[in-house]
Amino acid sequence: MSHDNTNKELIANILRLKEKRKAVILAHNYQRAEVQDIGDFVGDSLDLSRKAAEVKAPVIVFCGVHFMAETASILSPDSLVLLPDAGSGCPMADMITVEQLIARKKEIPGARVVCYVNSPAAVKAESDICCTSANAVNVVRSMGDDRILFIPDQYLGRYVCTVIKRDMYLWPGYCPTHVGIKAQDIIDQKKKHPGAVALAHPECRPEVTAVADEVLSTGGMLRYAHTAQADIMIIATEIGILHRLKKENPGKTFVPATGKAICPNMKKITLEKVLRALEEMKPEVSVPADVRERAMSAVNKMLAL
Ligand code: 13P
Ligand code: SF4
Numbered sequence: 001m002s003h004d005n006t007n008k009e010l011i012a013n014i015l016r017l018k019e020k021r022k023a024v025i026l027a028h029n030y031q032r033a034e035v036q037d038i039g040d041f042v043g044d045s046l047d048l049s050r051k052a053a054e055v056k057a058p059v060i061v062f063c064g065v066h067f068m069a070e071t072a073s074i075l076s077p078d079s080l081v082l083l084p085d086a087g088s089g090c091p092m093a094d095m096i097t098v099e100q101l102i103a104r105k106k107e108i109p110g111a112r113v114v115c116y117v118n119s120p121a122a123v124k125a126e127s128d129i130c131c132t133s134a135n136a137v138n139v140v141r142s143m144g145d146d147r148i149l150f151i152p153d154q155y156l157g158r159y160v161c162t163v164i165k166r167d168m169y170l171w172p173g174y175c176p177t178h179v180g181i182k183a184q185d186i187i188d189q190k191k192k193h194p195g196a197v198a199l200a201h202p203e204c205r206p207e208v209t210a211v212a213d214e215v216l217s218t219g220g221m222l223r224y225a226h227t228a229q230a231d232i233m234i235i236a237t238e239i240g241i242l243h244r245l246k247k248e249n250p251g252k253t254f255v256p257a258t259g260k261a262i263c264p265n266m267k268k269i270t271l272e273k274v275l276r277a278l279e280e281m282k283p284e285v286s287v288p289a290d291v292r293e294r295a296m297s298a299v300n301k302m303l304a305l
Pocket of ligand 1: 118133
């Protein structure tokens with residue numbers, strides 16, 4: 001059977017079972033194209049958190065990475081949250097544990113903790129407020145002059161410091177996919193495409209965001225592309241985003257800063273695994289009640305801003 005026919009059959013089975021299970025499929029902008037296309041909703045981390053809080057579905061199939069499914073479970077505790085590949089983690093989220101955070105907090109008494117959502121639920125539970133790449137600047141601004149420990153992404157933290165001209169204690173975490181993007185990649189693409197506008201994700205290194213024209217979350221890039229004057233845009237983030245950018249802006253050209261910016265965990269989710277998750281109603285992601293209560297408070301403070 002051809003690849004197209006196999007996909008058609010898989011999609012038909014997913015849609016049939018999704019109906020039967022009364023499931024909603026949420027997909028991140030970095031997912032494989034065919035997975036994004038079966039999503040009831042596709043978005044960045046902030047959009048997906050809002051959606052998870054809003055949908056009253058008995059089953060949420062989360063096509064993304066583990067911390068995103070955890071956030072969905074925190075915000076929608078009555079839903080069964082399925083992550084079609086249980087091994088789809090985020091190496092940045094794994095760069096911090098709750099024990100390490102508690103120890104660091106003791107070293108800087110009085111500091112308030114701003115926690116990027118790319119983190120485990122137990123770490124969120126020990127934090128004052130969460131943020132995503134879309135709202136990190138506003139969240140930190142809302143903290144006034146308080147001493148802040150920003151976890152776990154040093155580059156997002158550093159970017160926020162540059163924008164609002166303040167210092168924060170930074171955790172030494174990073175995203176392996178984004179740190180692989182080099183400033184020279186953008187410079188080379190700009191030479192090839194004169195007049196192109198470069199959009200970079202704030203998880204990129206400072207020398208990369210410095211040569212970009214705009215620094216945006218994945219959702220921010222999509223919104224920017226819709227209204228941009230430029231016809232050509234250079235995209236410095238995980239290349240899964242190019243699918244939506246191209247689909248929603250057929251008259252414009254999008255080039256990746258580098259084709260090597262691939263998040264292997266995001267790509268673990270396939271149509272086959274989505275179907276299997278709906279058949280077997282697993283793997284499930286859930287958060288223990290005591291952790292959930294405290295993590296929800298940090299996430300809700302962010303959503304309320
Ligand atoms: P966004 O919130 O911009 O979608 O980013 C999530 C992420 O994991 C970036 O690597
Ligand atoms: Fe984590 Fe980076 Fe993958 Fe985003 S792209 S999920 S931060 S490893």
